Amino acid sequence: MDGGITQTFDPVIRPAGLDGVLVTFGDALTEPANRAALAFAAAVARAGIDGIEDCAPSLVSAFVRFDPLHLGLDAVTARLRALLVEQDWYAAPLPQGRRFIRVPTVYGTELAPQLEEAAQVAGMSPAEAVASLSEARVRVQTIGFAPGQPYLGLLSDAWDIPRQTVLTKSVPEGALVVAIRQFVLFSVTNPTGWRHVGQTALKLFRPETAAPFFLRPGDEVQFVSVSPEVIARYTDDPDGGAEIEAIR
Structure with a gap:
């Protein structure tokens, strides 16, 4: 599963509609980018951030849905950025329960x-x-x-x-x-x-x-x-x- 690929892509956070944010870990499908998306989505769910309602991984991204009446886009983005710098998500352990x-x-x-x-x-x-x-x-x-x-x-x-x-x-x-x-x-x-x-x-x-x-x-x-x-x-x-x- 291409575990030896060196990842050089810097994660990108983009708004997605009125109540969503997309955190992207690659511009093409690789094992590290998919690993990062899975691990980060699980971490968002564990964090229990008030106002974030759901987080779902895709091939190389994690989609975060939030309540815009409770938590603004800037605040969501700031919290996700703080989580991003906690570790190297491209080498992070995959979620438990697999x-x-x-x-x-x-x-x-x-x-x-x-x-x-x-x-x-x-x-x-x-x-x-x-x-x-x-x-x-x-x-x-x-x-x-x-x-x-x-x-x-x-x-x-x-x-x-x-x-x-x-x-x-x-x-x-x-x-x-x-x-x-x-x-x-x-x-x-x-x-x-x-x-x-x-x-x-x-x-x-x-x-x-x-x-x-x-x-x-x-x-x-x-x-x-x-x-x-x-x-x-x-x-x-x-x-x-x-x-x-x-x-x-």
Whole structure:
């Protein structure tokens, strides 16, 4: 996950609408920038600053929402700047409570029909692509686009492949797609410009539960290669056969 990259970007604080502030840690996605966004968002939540109502990380930023009737923009900015100088956020420990999750995944076959195309773009054989993707341990960098839908990375440089130039009309819930050194795991059926390389039985969005999003930013995931017959066993299991352990 590019842990050895030297980070030279200075964090930037910008207003975002009438009640928001965006704290940005990079102008491109890197492991340190994502680490900083996750760690800083967790620190803001722990700080319990009166007037700040929410803080959510994205790929390289943390969005802070505040009550403008209680706390002005200048005051919010000052408090966030004070927090920024407390430590090197690019090397900060990731938030506690993270999990490592092994998710059974079918690569290729009619369930994930674009594996061979993606492998070719990445300069690999299909077998090499399955080995590369299924052995990768990736981080949930952010949740977005659809309820509970994670962006995960970073994959090796070989997977710095572009999105398609046309949309796939629909991929199913549980579809694993790949582009620009990232996985996206679909929480709902949707069109996509990313190549569909794997299929899981994991149900990511569970609105009937107290914690409706199964994955959280900072979780680590490995998409383990299994056969279609194995995946078929998990159709009634919302965890899709996943093995879950705490990261300590």
